[in-house]
Amino acid sequence: MFIVLFFQIIPFQSFPSEGRRYLFGFLNDFLQFWLKYMLLQLITLSRSKMKKLILVGAMLALQAFTPRPLEAPIPLCQTSEHDMAMLGADPAFQNLHEAPLPYHYAGKGEMITFPTPDGKPASAFFIKSAKKSDKWLLVYQEWWGLNDHIKKEAETFYNDLGNVNVLALDMYDGQVGTTPQEAGKIMQSTPKERLEAIMKGGIAYAGEKAKIASVGWCFGGMLSLQSALLEGKQAAGCVMYYGRPEQDVEKLKTLNVDVLGIFGSQDQGIPPATVAKFEENMKAAGKQVTIKMYDAAHGFANPSNPKHDPTATADAYKNALGYLKKKLS
Template sequence: MKIVFITGLSFFMSIYSWFIPGLPLAKQEAATIPVCHTSGNDMSAMAADPAFQRLHEAPLPFTYTGAGEMIKFSTPDGQSANGFLLKSKKPSNKWLLVYQEWWGLNDNIKQQSETFYNDLKDVNVLAVDMYDGKVATEPAEAGKLMQAASKDRLSSIMKGAIAYAGPKAEFASVGWCFGGMLSLQSAMLEGNRAKGCVMYYGRPEQDVDKLKTLDTDVLGIFGSQDKGISPESVKEFEKNMEKAGEKVTVKMYDAGHGFANPSNPVYNKEAAADAYKLALGYLKNKLKA
């Protein structure tokens, strides 16, 4: 399929690349900030890296007082998981799965979930708790939580959320940072019921064979100033999506990592508003009746 690329406000090549051609692997690791975020246990080394943690400033205090309820659902590993549910006022088989930043399912994610819920209308919105009830407020704390999140458990939680929605459910997903990566992984798990996928500055899957399993296109929203997800790694993702025969639309903003989070000190109001408008239009089109 053809790749659609939307030119960002100011696109430039970051010196922090995933791989530096011609440099031995050991020296690559020393020369770069780890790419946010690798899947499964590979996250551990990056989550503990002080340079990686410095990409994520502590969120500003925020308390959510809106609608929605916390729920529990079964997971295929024999445990249970949590989610924040905003159920459609009318019966609907349309679902938006929302995936948290590395902080956890905090009040900012609940607020963003309600915003999508109010604007999408007649869509069930489920923000999935990937840390089993734990929430961080400081980078070092978030790093420990991400280190402890095993690949198997993350996969089981996503599968449980998909099963909770029911066999007739149709899905779109959205996530930021850690959740941007999970949004893409979730779309793969949803199979032919996946209708859309939005990933905000999350680590792209680069395995072409895995990308071939997608049954939906992807909207990728990134920042050209992001030192964790470099423009180079995004370019690599585009190339690999093309190799996989999949479609990706990329929007690159002149902003840093976490620019769309209003509780983040690096919040970019103008870029965040434009990105949300883009994401909302995409999701409305994908989840239309």
């Protein structure tokens, strides 16, 4: 009965791994002794007493080794998921992204580091304006990470906007996914608090007098809108390509800029219904959003995407560039 009471009070799973090893040894020796004892009793006891003895032994063993549910571990620090974290773990969403085609960037720009509010340094790909300028474009990566394709997109905006500092933030702290599974895992595991810290660090790097616009694709589309919310009165423009919109109307009320949203009607990750709800929420918040819907799939504007749509991409870029030129003029 001692064993039964012991495991009723202290669950087996609560023992540390080293303690479990010694406990297993003790139980093994005890059970061997018990079995030998029972075998001896089988020889000397009557049939009725044998049955009782076997029944008691079976009950003791079952109660001692009945598995108990593991208690959830107490986290060392509290982190929360961002709006696209669940999508990152969804195989259906992962399947919307085919592995990007190889691409190597060899153009302008350099990698820099800057401080963030959480005390950890962050990095970014930076192309400084040829002339001193307080105009900034923050570029937000797709879910793959800050890869060479994003660096090329940053350079394209830099060349076409003129006299604008372009900063492509590394939201994964150096990690880059090359398969949908890798990208999903990285995106899901990056805490919302770290994403916000990197965005705040990038905004601070631009300076208090900076006039800031943002652009991003997929995961970065969501971040572009979140960045605009964090930029406050410094926000000059926001372009989001097929990213999950903010759904909190109260947060949307704090926006200081209108939004250009670019989406695909064939997008199963951010479907037209989600876009329609975003328009409804923006209207409820008293804010303006312009939606450009293309007959294309998720990620259509990425040239390294096998589902790339050149026609839709060209028109979407024309709209994005025209919007940003106006906002950063």
